[in-house]
Amino acid sequence: MGILKKALFSTLVAIALLCCTKPQFSNFSIPFPLKLCTLIIALLPLIIHFLHSTNPNSNLPPGPRPLPIFGNWLRVGNDLNHRLLAAMSQTYGPIFMLKLGSKNLVVVSNPELASQVLHTQGVEFGSRPRNVVFDIFTGNGQDMVFTIYGEHWRKMRRIMTLPFFTNKVVNQYSDMWESEMELVVDDLRNSERVRKEGIVIRRRLQLMLYNIMYRMMFDAKFESQDDPMFIEATKFNSERSRLAQSFEYNYGDFIPLLRPFLNGYLNKCRELQSRRLAFFNNYFVEKRR
Known part of the structure; x- marks a missing residue:
């Protein structure tokens, strides 16, 4: 991983140096063979990393040949669903x-x-993979779902x-659970508004x-x-789910070259998390204390 980062950085530096020659220095030009050698040297760590990662003798499962930098992303796209994975297992076997x-x-x-x-x-295999967005929403994996398996x-x-x-x-809360379920049945059966306008049962x-x-946690x-x-509570959770499940951040999280473009997206996540924590602290946690 370190080699890949250094290769990408050195490649960008080499391209910038070779492409940004100002016209006033036109009396001095870098010979083409020297330019070519510079680019090859800059790309050499990237080439080595690519060849090593696709070595057929390495102790890794089979799979489609990846492209440099992007891997198999251009092939699978954002639609990494179970049907696509099932079809690929027919080609590459039960583990790929x-x-x-x-x-x-x-x-x-x-x-x-x-x-x-x-x-x-x-x-x-008990620990779930971490990423930059869930680190923001979980305090660097301090929750139960995304923390590393251990103490x-x-x-x-x-x-x-x-x-x-x-x-x-x-046993303590069973009556409360039953009463909440009975309220749902009563709304469906007796509400005049439901009979006239209908109801979205999921809501x-x-x-x-x-x-x-909330009755169990905050009374x-x-x-x-x-x-x-x-409305406010569901809006916060819906917005967090949308940001956490978006492919906007995946590109920057999986491809280090694109991480500088991720700052605006991560700032949205931090701002949402701040507002969400303030909402719970102001209206529920402080009152419970």
Whole structure:
């Protein structure tokens, strides 16, 4: 990875030096053979890195041949769905590798091999891959989902289990869960507005789930789908999901050459995270304390 970064940097420097000669120095020109040698030397680490990464004798799964810098991205595009991966497994076998920029993606499509990855070798594969956007939204992986498997993950599991998922908690909040579900049924059955205008059931179930979580965490709930606090909370979560799932950042995250163009996008993520944390602290966390 270090070789690739140095190669890209030296290549850009060489191109800039060779292409930005000012006209007033026209009496002195660099000979073409020297220009060619300079570019070859600058590109040599990149060529070595490319040849090494595509060496058929290396101990890596098979897969389509990657291109320099972009890898297989131009082939798979942004549509890396299960149908495409299933079709590629017919060509390259139950385990194959895609190179997305500077990172490798290994696809396992055989059930027995997937069991090895997820169960038998679960400790080795327990950590989820980190990226620049989720580092912003999770405090550099300090949550439970994106933290590295280890002592911190075990502490987070205890923190999440004791107040939410023990038998005592389930029994304590079972009446509340049932009452929230009954409110959904009552809205569908008795609401005059629902009979006249209809209802988006997904949105109503979202309100039910939010109320269950917020009553357990903050002892608070939203009155309806039109509650300004509910609209604000869902807006923050929807915007975070949109940014986290966008391919806008993937190019810069996977291709180091494009990272300078990522600053505007990352600033949007930081600003959203600041507003989201302020919302929870001001309206829920401080009141709970």
